Amino acid sequence: MCSSGFFDADMSRNALTLELAARPLCGDGGMGTLLLARGMSAGACGMAWNLDRPEDIKAIHGAYHQAGCNLITTNSFGGSRFILETHGRAKDVRDLNLAAARVARAAAGENAWILGDVGPCGDFLEPVGDLTSDEVREAFCEQIEGLVAGGVDAILVETMSDPGEMVIGIEAARISAPNLPVAASYAFQKLPDGRFLTMMGTPVAEAIKRAVDAGAAIVGANCGTSMDLEDYIALCREIVAAAGSAHVIIQPNAGAPQQVDGKTLYLATPEQMAQTASQLLDAGACIVGGCCGTSPAHLAAMAELIGKSRNFGTNNAH
Numbered sequence: 390m391c392s393s394g395f396f397d398a399d400m401s402r403n404a405l406t407l408e409l410a411a412r413p414l415c416g417d418g419g420m421g422t423l424l425l426a427r428g429m430s431a432g433a434c435g436m437a438w439n440l441d442r443p444e445d446i447k448a449i450h451g452a453y454h455q456a457g458c459n460l461i462t463t464n465s466f467g468g469s470r471f472i473l474e475t476h477g478r479a480k481d482v483r484d485l486n487l488a489a490a491r492v493a494r495a496a497a498g499e500n501a502w503i504l505g506d507v508g509p510c511g512d513f514l515e516p517v518g519d520l521t522s523d524e525v526r527e528a529f530c531e532q533i534e535g536l537v538a539g540g541v542d543a544i545l546v547e548t549m550s551d552p553g554e555m556v557i558g559i560e561a562a563r564i565s566a567p568n569l570p571v572a573a574s575y576a577f578q579k580l581p582d583g584r585f586l587t588m589m590g591t592p593v594a595e596a597i598k599r600a601v602d603a604g605a606a607i608v609g610a611n612c613g614t615s616m617d618l619e620d621y622i623a624l625c626r627e628i629v630a631a632a633g634s635a636h637v638i639i640q641p642n643a644g645a646p647q648q649v650d651g652k653t654l655y656l657a658t659p660e661q662m663a664q665t666a667s668q669l670l671d672a673g674a675c676i677v678g679g680c681c682g683t684s685p686a687h688l689a690a691m692a693e694l695i696g697k698s699r700n701f702g703t704n705n706a707h
């Protein structure tokens with residue numbers, strides 16, 4: 390069973406959501422390529438570095454904070470026991486997530502919001518797969534308890550393809566982090582006919598409504614498949630239309646991936662990402678950051694643009 394707390398709807402509208410009502414904020418960018426650049430081998434457990442090589446993780450978070458990012462996302466994307474057991478680290482779920490939160494806070498201090506990152510469990514839920522809702526919820530609760538113990542300001546459930554798994558992630562956050570707002574971000578794919586669907590075939594409006602109904606204060610999209618930069622603008626408009634009073638977060642890849650000499654490369658420039666950030670704000674996004682292929686250089690250009698667009702407020706988050 391998940392350990393529980395009392396859920397108070399008013400408490401989820403905390404200082405972060407109040408600030409978002411006043412001004413847009415800049416998220417951060419990709420983690421994976423920066424880990425590889427620091428010597429992690431492909432397929433290794435990036436989360437283990439929260440404990441094994443914390444100075445490297447702190448340096449990456451610090452680079453994003455220096456770039457002007459207001460929100461720093463913990464290095465805990467694969468932090469549920471389902472993923473960690475594939476690396477033989479299932480017993481370290483709590484410690485690795487707690488360390489993820491602590492190292493992010495150590496890098497950013499009190500001048501940024503720390504988002505506790507929760508990615509997909511890595512397998513299909515019933516009836517498509519074998520995982521039950523209860524065991525996935527329990528695993529997410531276990532992960533989120535570690536993130537909360539490490540001091541995160543909000544929970545980000547991201548890159549979800551299955552709205553059912555998204556709802557379970559939001560439920561787990563409301564159980565294990567009852568005082569923190571939840572951000573819910575889907576990975577959509579663009580079909581040849583121009584529609585956006587999750588990998589499970591769910592349209593935007595339905596996917597977003599399910600996240601809002603489950604209690605997400607912030608909803609949106611990151612990553613995705615067959616998405617050019619301009620596609621994220623169109624997707625953002627659809628999400629804003631479906632989000633009601635929830636805030637909208639959009640974290641695009643650095644353009645659609647290109648295959649160059651057998652390597653997958655994301656080639657959008659910082660200037661192109663800043664222009665995209667401007668268009669996303671115009672389309673109603675409140676938080677804009679980056680996903681695959683984005684670096685501190687991209688985020689610096691985006692943060693400058695987002696900072697300029699603010700009507701009031703200071704550069705300090707809190």
Ligand SMILES: [Zn+2]
Nearest residue numbers: 612613680681
């Ligand atoms: Zn991505």
